[in-house]
Amino acid sequence: MRFPLYIAQRYLKSKSGNNIINLVTILACLGVMAGTTALFIVLSVFSGIKDYSLSILDVDTPDIRISPAKGKTFLVDNLFIEKLQNTPDSIFYTKVLEERAFFKNKDKEEIAHIKGVDSLFNKVTPLDSLVMAGEWFAAKSTNACIVEYHLTRKLNLSVYTDLLQVYVPKAGKGYISNPNNAFTTIKPQVVGVISNQSQEEKKYVYVPLGLSQKLLTKANNEVSYIDIAIKNKKDGDNTIEYLKKNFPDYKISKREEINGSFYKILNSEKLIAYLVSLLVVVMVLSNTSGTIIMVIVDKKNDIKTLLNMGAPLKSVRRIFATYGFLLNILGMFVGLIIGVIIVHTQLHYDLIMMTPSIAYPIAFEWENIWVVCVTIILLGALASLLASGRISERFVKRR
Known part of the structure; x- marks a missing residue:
């Protein structure tokens, strides 16, 4: 596992001789970052709306x-x-x-x-x-x-x-x-x-x-x-x-x-918002798959060299799967930092108002961070595996 990780890190840190590959890689990372930020903010907003609604309801509910x-x-x-x-x-x-x-x-x-x-x-x-x-x-x-x-x-x-x-x-x-x-x-x-x-x-x-x-x-x-x-x-x-x-x-x-029906409505709204945001994340990660495929094509000579040196095809696939995974993790990490900053800014400075006296509700919850992390990691890993699976002996032999 150390060999694929080492090569994947080298590919991620070093620039490609093809500027288009460099640009596409940066855009893919920015896409994951934006998707992560959006997903976290949407979940935080609905958590805030839920807390606000329950605070009103709690006054007259024992x-x-x-x-x-x-x-x-x-x-x-x-x-x-x-x-x-x-x-x-x-x-x-x-x-x-x-x-x-x-x-x-x-x-x-x-x-x-x-x-x-x-x-x-x-x-x-x-x-x-x-x-x-x-x-x-x-x-x-x-x-x-x-x-x-x-x-x-x-x-x-x-x-x-x-x-x-x-x-x-x-x-x-x-x-x-x-x-x-x-x-x-x-x-x-x-x-x-x-x-x-x-x-x-x-x-x-x-x-x-x-x-x-x-x-x-x-x-x-x-x-x-x-x-x-x-x-x-x-x-x-x-x-x-x-x-x-x-x-x-x-x-x-x-x-x-x-107030069972009210709680069901709140939970259903948050689930729907999550699924809509998830669709955006899936679209972003599909771009990541495309980026990995482009990198595979760009590194075709490296792949041939590794195979000629005796590296198994499975290990070569792992290199690019790990590359995509690291790319997604980097975008997710930066996106979460931006999302947390935005949420805390709204909590402390009331940047967006519902009325002149009531700030738009938002809540910081660790549960939302875990949901975002699990979502991005699982879907990112799936996208990376699918893209790296394109590497085959037929692909390597093709001119």
Whole structure:
């Protein structure tokens, strides 16, 4: 292996007597460098977009959720609370009651979700940090609501001024003789507006838990789900295992499972971007194959000399395969350095902006470096082997 490596290094370092070969070799190396830089930047950009999207989503998504395996609600008794309080790594838990409802303000109407929350809700999902007008209702409030911004605009609501009319069909079966008795209704005062970017399609109105239980005619210990905040955000396996063991009849969901479709979309987008960039890299490496073939033709006399000296054909092929491999490694190394510099420059100096106040998201991850290295090395090795395989006894004997 030392012999092919030694000759390949000599070919790479020394200039050819043919200037066209020198130019093509430089262009091939620059192509690999540009492809590597582009692939790394694309992966870094999508990592940044993923982190940015998740940072928005994380505000209103708990670490763990306990929900009923069947039906919409369940009863929380003393034994349930006792088990919940003994959950390892748990910091806070909050009880939530959620249902679709009809909302009205004067001549404006909209269907959205009403969510009843207790006093610990903002400890688990800190939506109070997104209040853009007014304030979050106090723990002792009994007739107040927080409205999501997009719903506020549609219903033309004003903070501290309007009473929001909320209607929910009464539970039961059979014919209703009087339509006026078909709904239960409440009229909470709008005390705050939140800007919740991750829930534009699923609009929410937040009210005290007791008020939602009254509206939905539920017991005071009946909820839709329980959200839990844990200390170790990255590894909640012990907590999940405890909850599944102690609450076998309930659905236990991690953050990724609560918003599973969103995570799948993000991962799919990054995969598509990788495949598109991979196509560019393949085109670049095909040029590298062409360069190796041109070098083989240029070094035909050297090949004849090596074969006449007793070098096996396999070793000669290895020389040019190694030559192509080294060419790709050199381009990859320089391309990665340039890519890392560009990524860190964007991270520290915000060169490209999405809005006047928000820089275009980008993230430096070692995983992206490994993906780029493995991609370039594998495809580069394949391209080099295919090109060096053109060397044959028939080729050498040809004039």
